[in-house]
Amino acid sequence: MHDTPSSPQQYDAILTTIADYASAYTGGSIEAYDTARLCLMDSVGCALAALAFPQCTKLLGPVVPGLPPIPNGARVPGTNYQLDPVQGAFNIGALIRWLDYNDTWLAAEWGHPSDNLGGILAVADYLSRAAVAQGNKPLTVRDVLDAMIKAHEIQGVLALENAFNRVGMDHVILVRVATTAVVTHMLGGTPRQIADALSNAWTDGGALRLYRHAPNAGSRKSWAAGDASSRGVRHALMALRGEMGYPTALTVPTWGFYDACFRGKPFTLARPFGCYVMEHVLFKVAFPAEFHAQTAVEAAIRLHPLVRDRLDKIKTIRIETQESAMRIISKTGPMRNPAARDHCLQYMTAVGLLHGNLTADHYEDSAAADPRIDALRDRMEAVENPQYTRDYLDPEKRSVANAVQVFFTDGTSTPRVEVEYPLGHRRRRAEARPLLEQKFAASAQGRLSPQQFRAVTELFHNPAKLDATSVNDFMSLLVSEPA
Numbered sequence: 001m002h003d004t005p006s007s008p009q010q011y012d013a014i015l016t017t018i019a020d021y022a023s024a025y026t027g028g029s030i031e032a033y034d035t036a037r038l039c040l041m042d043s044v045g046c047a048l049a050a051l052a053f054p055q056c057t058k059l060l061g062p063v064v065p066g067l068p069p070i071p072n073g074a075r076v077p078g079t080n081y082q083l084d085p086v087q088g089a090f091n092i093g094a095l096i097r098w099l100d101y102n103d104t105w106l107a108a109e110w111g112h113p114s115d116n117l118g119g120i121l122a123v124a125d126y127l128s129r130a131a132v133a134q135g136n137k138p139l140t141v142r143d144v145l146d147a148m149i150k151a152h153e154i155q156g157v158l159a160l161e162n163a164f165n166r167v168g169m170d171h172v173i174l175v176r177v178a179t180t181a182v183v184t185h186m187l188g189g190t191p192r193q194i195a196d197a198l199s200n201a202w203t204d205g206g207a208l209r210l211y212r213h214a215p216n217a218g219s220r221k222s223w224a225a226g227d228a229s230s231r232g233v234r235h236a237l238m239a240l241r242g243e244m245g246y247p248t249a250l251t252v253p254t255w256g257f258y259d260a261c262f263r264g265k266p267f268t269l270a271r272p273f274g275c276y277v278m279e280h281v282l283f284k285v286a287f288p289a290e291f292h293a294q295t296a297v298e299a300a301i302r303l304h305p306l307v308r309d310r311l312d313k314i315k316t317i318r319i320e321t322q323e324s325a326m327r328i329i330s331k332t333g334p335m336r337n338p339a340a341r342d343h344c345l346q347y348m349t350a351v352g353l354l355h356g357n358l359t360a361d362h363y364e365d366s367a368a369a370d371p372r373i374d375a376l377r378d379r380m381e382a383v384e385n386p387q388y389t390r391d392y393l394d395p396e397k398r399s400v401a402n403a404v405q406v407f408f409t410d411g412t413s414t415p416r417v418e419v420e421y422p423l424g425h426r427r428r429r430a431e432a433r434p435l436l437e438q439k440f441a442a443s444a445q446g447r448l449s450p451q452q453f454r455a456v457t458e459l460f461h462n463p464a465k466l467d468a469t470s471v472n473d474f475m476s477l478l479v480s481e482p483a
Contacts, residue, residue, distance in 0.1 A: 032275035045440035047095035072129035074122035093118020093226025109159035111171035116151035118229035156277030169206030179232025196245025283424030292325035295419035296402035300352030338363035
């Protein structure tokens with residue numbers, strides 16, 4: 001730590017390591033920045049696409065409906081809201097995550113590092129608009145990319161060997177922690193203030209995973225990350241006002257996070273913080289499916305032409321997958337809402353076989369009412385392939401393999417279709433880039449004016465110009481009534 005503590009109490013090493021990294025890291029690779037630009041484009045597109053769903057839009061706006069716009073407030077893509085940065089982070093974060101279509105990180109813990117953009121964009125727009133109003137320089141998109149790389153790294157490295165799901169906690173705890181660190185730095189916080197804010201983020205404990213699993217699967221999984229990111233902004237703002245921290249929030253016996261929440265086990269950092277996570281992050285390119293099922297859906301879509309005319313002759317559908325998928329998305333029984341369906345390996349694979357594609361609309365009640373989906377699910381058997389599990393955990397591979405094969409009542413079968421690396425994987429990044437651009441265009445057209453769409457698309461095709469654009473100007477291209 002660079003500050004002289006006012007107390008002799010030593011800060012937990014994890015707190016100081018994260019704080020120093022958030023304060024000082026500037027060494028992102030060319031690949032990391034290139035990927036961060038793709039992530040920014042993709043996340044904005046996901047946010048704009050979510051505006052078509054009333055269950056999402058009903059949660060947007062100020063905490064109390066009817067409150068006036070905040071002067072120089074954080075703006076929300078696709079709307080005319082101007083909010084304080086805490087509520088702005090919730091709004092932006094909920095939009096990005098709603099359709100389960102933004103980037104993904106898979107390790108001992110899972111998650112979606114671009115969830116942190118809720119806090120990053122809200123604070124960056126708020127700071128930039130306030131700076132312009134005072135005659136000062138605003139932040140640029142390059143500053144946003146810097147914060148994204150660091151937030152991805154903090155969340156992703158913590159996830160590599162620390163499984164919060166094993167103790168019943170949801171991965172959004174890492175969004176709260178990563179947002180807290182990078183946003184405190186964006187606001188001008190010192191390493192000591194970042195550590196203080198982080199200590200409060202850990203002291204919050206963790207959200208329970210129950211809303212991702214039967215019988216309680218529900219829409220909270222779509223706004224939980226926005227809530228976590230907004231909480232990170234709140235901790236950052238409080239730290240900047242001088243609110244105290246708790247130096248041994250993780251390690252103090254009995255009451256600290258390790259003993260109270262993590263079964264006494266300390267965190268391990270598998271690698272030093274750098275830009276590894278942004279370089280290796282996964283994109284959801286072709287369809288909104290929980291990432292452990294992405295390759296299963298791709299395999300099912302390839303099989304669609306071979307089964308579409310023989311659906312009533314199917315005897316068994318065999319899915320080979322990784323241990324993580326078996327544990328979190330292999331599900332039987334009724335699927336009562338979209339939140340349950342988009343986290344069901346069998347449901348998503350059935351839709352791929354049946355329709356030859358998968359969209360967010362396939363999770364809605366009207367599509368789920370098709371009895372053929374459950375008929376296919378009833379014929380499925382999912383099994384772990386141990387090699388898939390090993391390759392999933394291999395840091396040099398990070399594969400997310402699935403294989404699907406269909407067997408018919410007459411004794412014949414389809415080929416066994418295996419997809420080892422999903423389309424959004426680093427090894428398929430060149431293949432994915434034009435499709436990510438198409439994905440963004442499909443989401444943004446109709447939500448932005450033609451002039452805004454052309455301008456923001458031009459920026460995403462011109463990295464140097466994008467990086468140099470002020471955040472306030474960038475956000476003006478995304479709102480329904482540019483300010």
